[in-house]
Amino acid sequence: MATIVKTSSGTWKALIRKTGWPATAKSFRTKRDAEDWARRTEDEMVRGVYIQRAPAERMTVEAALTRYLKEVTPTKRASTQAGEHKKAQVIIRHLGKYSLAALNAEIVAQFRDTRLAGDPDKHGKLQPRSNNTVRLELALLGHLFTVAIKEWGIGLPFNPVSNIRRPAPGSGRNRRLNPEEQNRLLQAVDKHSNPMFGWIVRIAVQTGMRLSEIATLRIRQVDIERRVVRLEHTKNSSPRTVPLTAEATRVFTEALANPLRPAETELVFFGEPGRDGIRRPYLFDKAWTDAKRAAGLEDFRFHDLRHEAVSRFVEAGLSDQEVSAISGHKSMQMLKRYTHLRAEDLVQKLDRLARRAPAASKQRSEADSKTESNA
Template sequence: MATLVKTPSGTWKAVIRKQGWPTAAKSFRTKRDAEDWSRRVEDEMVRGVFIERGPSERTNFGAALDRYLAEVTPTKKESTQRAERLKAVPLRTFFGKYSLAAVSPELVAKYRDHRIAAGKKPNTVRLELALASHLFNTVIREWRIGLVQNPVASVRKPSAGEGRDRRLSSSEEKRLRSAVSAYSNPMLRWIFELAIETGMRSSEITGLTMRQIDITRRIVRLSKTKNDNARTVPLTQKAKDVLAAALANPVRPDDCDLVFFGEPGRDGRRRPYNFNKAWLGIKVQLGLGDLRFHDLRHEAVSRLVEGGLSDQEVAAISGHKSMQMLRRYTHLRAEDLVSRLDDLRKR
């Protein structure tokens, strides 16, 4: 049975002591509220479903997010860590001062609609909600901070949308190749050519080490990939020539194993060559602001399909886990299929 005590400040404190359960206590403005809470908690204890909600009411979202970024985020890949810190900014701004218990599905839906109305892309909002959802799952399953359910789980997420269909025209490719070839650092041209020839992600290319490359067998072994699945990428003759030139780079320091290396940092370590600034400058110069470097991967994968490789063969090269994802990243030009249709008619 609950004990109700009137405090010197005029509030009512309810205390519940039940064998097999931790003592539960809470203060209320009125005796009626204290009685209602006591009955609910005692009923939950009888049914074996009671959860101490005090910690979730005392912990705000901002504090939980800080703990997540300090304890959980560092266990992930560096690229994921950077992405999560960026996604955390709008989440903190909107939810930061709310207690965890006060974040309801209605509030999460309001956040979703607010971000979409602000012009953010649906996939951006979807990924932000995914971070919030994992935070709440961690709070419930690992930290045990007294939440009954994940408020993000029941909210409709924005659609990821269709994959980008940006393809390079022959004139764009020619202009880009001319611009990157004219750039002072030849590594930019080598990276550009490898992206189109192999379909590797930019991080996979810039992270290449010399021991991953087998020029004789014309393969590259990737151990660190976006989906954590190691794979071996075959090299076209052109890709082989590009990598051979990169490996023969006369300015590479003797103690550097990176194929594409940057200047030493403050700690004296060399990290992968950061070509983003140069790439963005060339895009602006050529008037190709809508082109992303990742579109070169789309272009490469689409060319593999157009060249007659099967979906399984293309997936083995590109590293896509499912045929559904492969289709999102593959866009065939109708005009490129015309001759193949004619060939079919002649059979």
Template sequence: MATIVKTPSATWKAVVRMQGWPTASKTFRTKRDAEDWARGTEDEMTRGLYIRRTLSEKMTLEAALSRYLLEVTPSKADSTQKSDKTKSKPLIRLLGKYSLAALTPDIIAGYRDRRLNEPVATKLKKNSLVVPRNVGNNTVRLELALLSHLFTIAIQEWRIGLPQNPVSNVRKPSPGPGRDRRLLPEEEISLLRAVSAHSNPMLAWIFRIALETGMRSSEIVSLRRHRVDLKKRVARLGNTKNGSARTVPLSLIATNVFAQALDNPVRPSDSDLIFFGEPGKDGKRKPYVFSKTWIEMKKKLGIADFRFHDLRHEAVSRFVETGEFSDQQVAAISGHKSMQMLRRYTHLRAEELVALIDQAHKRT
């Protein structure tokens, strides 16, 4: 039964007591609102659908994201931890003051549309021409994915009173076509010369390993010495993007490069990393960071549009183009969990397809 009482502050408090359920109460400005809430709560209890929404009504998205970054994000890979912090900023800026209970699908859809129409913040440099563009579809998709996982954690682990994940009812922006940027022969020669001439030999080693194995940059720089077996010619990865460990076979070139890296005479005794950086504020060494050097090098060579991750695309594409490996074998090397994802990295050059067509005609 529900009890409606007027408080000394002239508000109305509704209290619902039903056997088998915890006592529920809430205060309203009008008696009518209190009665409506009480009837709705009694109905939910009768049908077994009642959820205590007190925490979800009090916890703001900003507070929830802060807790998520503190409790959930540290369990992810280093690169993903940094990404989570970046993705949380626009969510806090535009939705941070909303309570979790107030974030409905239409509000989240409004966030999606607003972000897609926001210009990308760009740092202007002297004598540089910047072409204005809006936030990309994939950026917004990743932000919504973070928000969705936050709600999943809040419902399943934090036991925040929410009936469902509101992001699941929001249309996500289309991912768009996957990148198919290939490395031209002259570009490969120029890049190899540039990285080999760099003062730190680790940059050239990382470049050549990426091109030979298809490993991600984060996978390469996080490798420790005991993870590489030169005799068996394999690198064992425990920290991957998809969370699944895998063992990568090494070509003779990759094996020789790893041998050089392992014999690096300047490796400090306080680090087991193959590719190590300078000590941080905490005195601990983290993986070698080369992104700034890589970007400046590409610009000087006139190939600023080539990303380091495109080396992975190039390596996997070359595996496919040899015709020596099945899709399953290529996936075992690259770590792709689905053939659909693998196909994004295996576009054949049109010129090569023409040659294959000609060969097929000659045989008929």
């Protein structure tokens, strides 16, 4: 039976002590509210469906995300960690003051729609976010609730993110480089004072490796003799071996022979020492922006080089399985999103097939004639 007492502040406190359950208490403005809560709670205990909601009511989304970034995020890859910290700040700005118990599907759906429509910038202009950006933000929020329920023991009846529609995934970029654009881009990157910049761009378009995979390469991973690169840490956590074209082999040979490489680092592409004296991967964000502008390719992204490489593998006649072995795509659906064939190239291929068809038909006719004469 619940105990209802009036506190010194004028509120009413309901205290429930029931065998097999932890002591539970909550304060209300009126005695009737306290009695109603106590009755409902005792009924839930009898039916075995009681969930202790007090921790969820006390913990805000901001506090939960802070704990998540401290305990869960460090177990993920470095690139993922940086992205989650940025997404967390967005979620905190919109939903940080809500308690976990107060956050329902309707509020989460409003957050989704607001992000898709766009947050106002400092000038009041809306900046819409892509479907994929919002999908990733919702994924982080949803996993936060999953961890809170399953691992932190936060009493919540359901995950509110699982009850809303996720934005449809984008169709993927289809930006390709034509030969003239590639020449302009390579000329622009070659003007940079650091040759590593040009080597990285060429390797990306020749191998289809991700920037993170190229930037973190160690000397021991590059086998010039066998013309392969062995990737140990990839986005999907599956190691793979990437074959090198003749051009990629030439570039890697130059990079490994870099006379400026200090003895204390194994990185193929190294940056200046940090405050701790450790050299980290070479960063070239500003150089890339300047090179794109100089080449007139401001709409081009570094990741588009991977799209270009994968598309060229397909155009060269490699099978889907061969291309996925090189690129690391686990599903044919993802590979399809990253592969964009030029329509004009397909026209040329159709023309070649059309020219072969009459010859093949003639050969079959001659073979049939020989068979008949022999008979």
